[in-house]
Amino acid sequence: MNCARAIELRARLAQLRKEELEIEAELCSLEASQSAALRSPLPSQESANVLSKEEIRRYSRQLLIPEIGTKGQKRLRDSSVLVIGTGGLGSPCALYLASMGVGTLGLVDHDAVDHSNLHRQIIHTEAACSGTAKVVSAHMGLSRLSSLCSVRIHNVLLDSSNAKGIMRGYDVVVDATDNAATRYLINDACVLLGIPLVSGSAVRLDGQLTVYNYNGGPCYRCLFPTPPPVDTMAGCSETGVLGVVPGIIGCLQAMETVKLITGRKKDECPSLLLFSYASQPHFRSIKLRSRAAGCAVCGDSPTVTELVDYVAFCGSGPHDNAPDWKILDDPAQRVSCNYFSAVRSITPRRRHLLLDVRSEVEFEICSLPNSLNIPLDQLGRRQDELEKAIGGLDGGPVYTICRRGNLSQLAVRHIRDKLGYNECYDIARGLVGWQDEVDSDFPAY
C-alpha cells in the first residue's frame, strides 16, 4: 500500500467533508432568507400527478406491497411531516421518512451537534461537531439521501410564540424532543391545529411510543393532565441512553407516520408501545383510553384554548437538564477548582481527603487521582468507612466533588450536620469546572 497516498486521500476527504458542511450551511441560510412567499407552499392535497419513471425505480420495492402500492406512494409524496428534534429519535425518523418517499419534511432544532450526540443521533457526523447547527447537519444527511424530498429547516427553539406558525399546514407532527415542557407545547399546538402527533421517547434502556390526537384517541394531556415533579424528569445527559434504543423508537415513529398518511392507522385502537432492552419479549402494547371528555385541551369544554407558558407549567424547560443548585448558603463552604488545584500541589496527600460522591459508573468513567468514591446515597450506610478516612486526617480538610458541583454540596451538608465535621468544603462546578479551569485534558462526559 502506498502510505503517503492514503494519508493524502484521507486529508482530502476530511477537507471535502468540511467544505460540504460549509456549502450546506450557506445553502440553508440562503433558503431561510427567502421570503415566505417565495417558498413553495406545503402540499395542501393529493396531486393528480402519476409517479415518474424515477419514482417508480426508486420506490419499486415499496410499490410491490399491496398495503402501500402506487396509491400509498403518491400519498407519501404529496404529504408533509414536521419532525421536531433531530436527536436520537429524530435522526432515524427523518432519514426513513425521506428514504420512503415523504415529499416534504420540516425539521426543528435549536441545538448544535456535539460529540456526545453521535452514538445515537445517526444523521450527524464527526465533521459537524465543530459547531454546526443540528438542522443544517440533518439537512445535509437528508439531501445526500434523496433529492426527491423537499426539506425545510427551523433553527429555533420551539416555544409558545412560534409553535403554531411552524406547525400549521403539516399533515403529521413527530415529537422527537427530550423534555416535558416541549412535549406539552407540541401536544397542545397539535390539538389546536388538528394535527395527529406521533410521540416517542427513550431513556437508558427503555422506550415508549404513542400516537396522540387522532381518530377519537387521547392527547398527551388526556393521559398526563398534570406535569410530573421536576426531579422525576430525567434526561439522557444525566441518566444515559443506549444508542440503539431511541433508534428503534425513532424508526417506529417513521412507521406510524406512514400508517397515518396511508390511512391504515384509522383501523387501530389507541395504544402505548413499551420497549425494553432487557425484557422478553422486547415489546408490549398497552391498550389506551379514548379522548377524555374532561381534558383541558381536547375535551368537550377546553380551558386551554391558546398556547400557554409551558416552562412555568412544568417547572422546568428545555435548557434545565443540568441546573446549577445553590444549596450551601455560606460561600466559605465552597472552593473553586483553581483553589483546590493549589491545595493539591502544596498539601501533603495525607492531610486532606478528596471525596467523590458520584455514582460508581460515573466514577469509573473518570476521576481525579487519590479520590475516595462514596456515592451520595451511600454516605449514611458507609459512615464507618468515611469516619475512618476523616480520622486519619489530623483535622485536615475534606473536599467533596461531583460532576457539576450540585451533589457535592449536599455531601458537605451531610458531613457537617450528620458527622459534625466542619473542615469540609465543596468544589464548585465539580469535574466539569476542573476540565474547564484546571486541566483541559481531563475527560468530560
Place this chain on the structure above:
Amino acid sequence: MASIINTENTANNAKPLLPKLDFSDGSQELIVEFGGGLEALIKQEMLKNVKGAKQTNVKFPKQINKHPATIRDLIIHLRNFYVKEKPELFCTGDKVRPGILVIINEEDWEIVEDNSDKYDYELKNKDHILFISTLHGG
C-alpha cells in the same frame, strides 16, 4: 432542595418489612410490576427480575374493612411498605403522582374501570398491575 436527594438510606432492612394485613376474609395473589424508572424507587429485596420485568408477587387480602380490596388499598400498601425512600416520587397523598400510568392486565386502568373513580377498581386474584412512568428523553 434537600428533598431532591435524600442522603439517608433507609433501605437497610435485611428482611422485607411485612405489613400487618388481615387475611381473615381470604387472600389473593397479585403480580405488581414497575417500569420506566419506577423500579429504582422500590426496595431492591422486594423485586425480582422475571424475563427482564421488575416485579413482585403481593399476597393481598380479598377484603379490607369488610369491603372488597381496591387498587387504592394496594397503592397505599405499596407506598407504605415497598417504596424505599422519597414516597412523593410514587404518590401524591394516596394517589399515584402525575406522570405515572397504571396498567391493569395490559390495559390502561381508565378503560378497565368504568366506574367514575378508577381508584375503586376491585382487585382480582392473579391481576397483573403495572406502574409505569412516562419518559421524556430522546
